[in-house]
Amino acid sequence: MTSTDPNDPIADALLGDSTYERLRVERYALIKRRIPQKLVYQSGLLFALALVVPIVATYPSAVQAAFPGGDPLWSSPLVLWVGVYAGGIELGTATCLVAVAIARRRYEPHLSESQVHALLNVEDVASMFGLATGGFAILITVGFFLLGHAGIETVTAVVESAPRDPYGRTGVPVPVIAVGAAAAISSCVVYAAGRYLSSK
Structure with missing residues (x-):
């Protein structure tokens, strides 16, 4: 069976030769995009996490002085670990999506419907954790750091109302600048993977 309308991706998937694409379109999923597009979205989330570096670097001097050592770029505040957790989720789920795409391309002509459903289950779970859970955690992280631009008051x-100081020092010295750099590099890698898969 072949596609009849290349301008209609749903019809193309339903009438095409790919069992994976047909079942992907037929099943319910909150995030219906294809894997390359999902990877581009995850790349954008990682880039957003990397923005904590310029956000922190441009704090007013009074806010900078409130951080341990007076240099927020080299501090390791508690809220940063939400971002570390989110970045780990993004990288882990992006790896899962790439693995699913590779498995599909390598074995698809011989995949049974049950095997395709298994791959789609992995894709759906990875998508939800990466774009929903990880994305929400990144927004929380960036939001807390943006509060610094509202002034020392x-x-x-925020510090006085929170049960624990979100900007206080943690026991593991992973600085803001290191997390931002890792997020920026990861963003480029995930974006490149998405573009590579979309070209195949």
């Missing part, structure tokens, strides 16, 4: 109010 806002930062002080």
Whole structure:
């Protein structure tokens, strides 16, 4: 069976030769995009996480002085670990999506419907964790760091109202600049993977 309308991706999937694409379109999923597009979205989330570096670097001097050592770029605040957790989720789920895409391309002519469903299950779970859970955690991280630009009064109010100082020093010295750099590099790698898969 071959596609009849290349301008209609749903019809193309339903009428095409790919069992994977047909079942992907037929099944319910909150995130219906193809894997290369999902990887591009995850790349964007990682890039957003990398923005904590310029956000922190441009803090007012009073806010910078409130961080341990007076240099927020080299500090390791508690809220940063939400970003570390989110970045790990993005990398892990992006790896799963790439693995699914590779398995599909390598074995698809011989995949049974049950095997395709198994791959789609992995894709759906990875997509939800990466784009929903990881994305939400990144937004929380960036949001907390953006509060620093509201002034020292806002930062002080947040610290006093929180059960634990979100900007306080943690026991593991992983600085903001290191997390931002890792997120930027990861963003480029995930984006390149998405573009590579979309070209195949």
